[in-house]
Amino acid sequence: MASTDDSEATYRVLVPVSDNEASARGQANFVAGLPAASSRVEVLLTHVLHGEELEASRDGRTAQRIGTVVHVxxxxxxxxxxxxxxxxxEVSRPVEAIVDLADHYAVDLIVLGGGMHGLLEDLLEGHVARSVGRRTDRPVAVVVPVATDEGHGGG
Structure with missing residues (x-):
């Protein structure tokens, strides 16, 4: 816990957001549903830049500019x-970046998206979740995506 007084304890939650919108919705719903989320939970959002994102101008290479991060x-x-x-x-190295951030901010929980649709996304996302779980002693929650109104997304 981020605070030593249990009556006023703040829980730090790290939410590494991918490019997948359904996964991001699932993460947002999970975190918003945590007990006392509006008063006792400090949420840290991130996105590990990769692929074409790394080719953007220096000003464009920031998690704050990623649509799914803004949505969450x-x-x-x-x-x-x-x-x-x-x-x-650790850009382009999601597992190391997530574990490093979790340690740096002494988070109480890491909330990862999971259950992607599509074989390649399943392999990549599943690999990240398993690898993060193996490399940290912090609790890791892997949440299911939430489909859009149009019926798209995972699940």
């Missing part, structure tokens, strides 16, 4: 949960 932040704020975006140092 705005969704949480609408539900009364404050969230801030933190930048990962």
């Amino acid at each position: 932040r705005d969704t949480l704020r609408e539900r009364g949960v404050e969230a801030r975006v933190v930048e990962a140092e």
Whole structure:
């Protein structure tokens, strides 16, 4: 816990958001549903830059510019949960970046998206979740995606 007084304890939650919108919705719903989320949970959002994102101009290489990160932040704020975006140092190396951020901020929980649709996404996302779980002693929650109104997304 981030605070030593249990009556006012703040729980830090790291939410590494991928490019998958359904996964991001699932993460936002999970975090917003945590007990006392609006008053006792400090949410840290991130996105590990990869692929074409690394080729963007220096100003464009920031998690704050990723659509799914903005969506999760705005969704949480609408539900009364404050969230801030933190930048990962290990770009293109998601497992190391997530574990390093979790350690740096002494988080109490890591919330990863899971259950992607599509074989390649399943392999990549599943690999990240398993690898993070193996490399940290912090609790890791892997949440299911939430489909859009049009019926798209995982699940």
